[in-house]
Amino acid sequence: MAMELEYDRSLYGVEHKAGPFEITDEIIDRANSSTGETGPAFLSDEGAREAGYRGRIAPPTLCCILVRQVSLPDVKVKFGRTQMHAGQRVEPKAPVYAGDRLTASSHLKDVYTKTGRSGTMVFIVWETTFSNQDGQVVAEVQESFAKRE
Amino acid sequence: MYLDMHSHSVSSDDSRATVEQYVKWIQVLRKRGHTVDGIVLTEHRKFDFDKDYSALASQYNVLVLKGSELDTRYGHFLVYGVTPALTREIDFSDVRMDARALMQAARRHDAIALPAHPGRFGIGLTDYIAQGESFDDVEIVERLNGGSRQGENERADELCQSHNLLGIGGSDAHLTSHIATCMTDFEADIRNESNLVDALLGKAFQPVWLEDIVNGASGS
Secondary structure, three states: OOOOOOOOOOOOOOOOOEEEEEEOOOHHHHHHHHHOOHHHHOHHHHEEEEOOOOEEEEOOHHHHHHHHHOOOOOOOOOOEEEEEEEEEEEEOOOOOEOEEEEEEEEEEEEEEEEEEOEEEEEEEEEEEEEEEEOOOOEEEEEEEEEEOO | OEEEEEEEEOOOOOOOOOHHHHHHHHHHHHHHEEEOOOOEEEEOOOOOOOOHHHHHHHHOOOEEEEEEEEEEOHHHEEEEEEHHHHHHHHOOOOEEOOOOHHHHHHHHOOEEEEEOOOOOOOOHHHHHHHOOOOHHHHHHHHEEEOOOOOOHHHHHHHHHHOOOEEEEEEEOOOOOOOOOOOEEEEEOOOOOOOHHHHHHHHHOEEEHHHHEEEOOOEOO
């Protein structure tokens, strides 16, 4: 008999909005500091212009930090007792500039089971799209959480 | 010909390697003197009917075939020759499916299913046999798996010897540079998934390590 996962399937198709996130120089400084980023385009307007941008840009992984500020509902998966963060992946779509105001829209992408060396796990996958003040999509972030037996 | 029978591209949830990266890396292996004729993409719990890698395969002269790696209640199983009818009969996402039913369904639909990394501690077929389960339809197992930990391929080897099973080899690559670390040496000339099933049923093959295959010859 197939393993029937119990969770709140009504969350599919529902968008959860968050923001705005003001992209200040201070936020970019902190993101650079956390990763040791030293690329001129991330440090100053001058460095960015020399690299062909209209102004200072944020590192592409900034949205991986911002996504943690998006409040997501409980998927109510009836499986296991322990939940852990299982990873992120980001797909940059356009530069994020200092001074931008980003908004986020998240939706439940998938809930699935898999088995491996450590037993059966359930993965909950959320997909978040970040857009700037002009409505341009700047990044898509996929974030996974795992529940273990 | 030498085929890597077990690999995962970005289509699987836990791989970061693209098919293009794999076929490009195979060019590097070839420059180093190794012979790699093709790979089989065995994505986790799915089959990619919609994916066509023929242009990449042609451009880089690498045979790119598609299969699946399914989770079952008796460990992971590699499936070759997947057809739409098989995917209608078997729910590929069901991690608790009975491997015996999978093997029988596969044969009914001209495909073949066989245990992946049977020596893997905790979830390999070896452990289930030790618990008293029997698998009469198993004739071939993945004897060499590039992702195995120390002792696991040896356990697969012992299983083959004790149960008189044939073995294939696959890298279980999830990263570009892991592709083709283990392969299967087929006597048959394989051009497509149907040929691959026939070659497996023909039983003229053996597992090999990449490092032993230089200029098309086994160094062992």
